[in-house]
Amino acid sequence: TWFTALVIAGAMAAMMSSSDSMLLSGSSYLTRDLYRPLTGRNDASDEATDRREALVARLGVVAFATLSFIASLYTPGTLVQIGDTAFSGFAQLTVPVALALYWQGTTRTGMYAGVVGSQVFYGLHVFPVIATVGGLVGLDVALPTAYLGWTPGIVGILVGLVLTVAVSLVTAPAAAENRTAYAVTGIESD
Known part of the structure; x- marks a missing residue:
């Protein structure tokens, strides 16, 4: 004991x-x-x-x-399933943050679009209650549990990539936005 x-x-x-x-x-x-x-x-x-x-x-x-x-x-499940769900939710931030650090073309609007879009995509798949609420307003859509064998967590990351890049390409940076303030540049190997 x-x-x-x-x-x-x-x-x-x-x-x-x-x-x-x-x-x-x-x-x-x-x-x-x-x-x-x-x-x-x-x-x-x-x-x-x-x-x-x-x-x-x-x-x-x-x-x-x-x-x-x-x-x-x-979303009841084992501790491992809950941890996997939480990790996949946090993983949605990976691509927009990496793009903000390593691609100077990323805009604030693109970053927000990538983060919000991927989180909404993932949230719709993880929490079936959202789909139920959607059914109440006439948006009853059955979402697949996998896309060509890829989990919604992985596909959500790709959604974040596409949204961040696409929105950044069509929006101009804000006047006070310094694109190089946090970008990683000038890394040289010895």
Whole structure:
């Protein structure tokens, strides 16, 4: 029995570590990528706005944790299946972020289109309740579980690639957008 308790404690520690990282990442995305630009704050200068930003981050953690709990009720499975679902959701960010780093033609609008498009595509496949809600408004569409043997997670990554590149090619960068600020350039081998 002590060995079983030790194994369960180890699994719980691993789960909490991953959950903590994902919640903190989501909170950082919320405050730095949405809250700051929407409120016109690009610097952290005074204490009152810092406290307000910390409150938004804390509320974001609560909201993300609540949404994750609700989502887990609709997609029951083993710990491995839940982890696979979560990893595939985070993997949707890979191509738009990599393009933003390594391709200077990426625009903010293209990045948003790639991230949102791939997440929506993947979410429609993972959460059948969304399809049920779609049926209520006349959009009852049966989605396949695989595309030529490829899972929706992989296809969603390709959707993100196509949307990021296509939208970046047809949109101009914003006036204040510095395309080279975060791009990885000038890497030379020794």
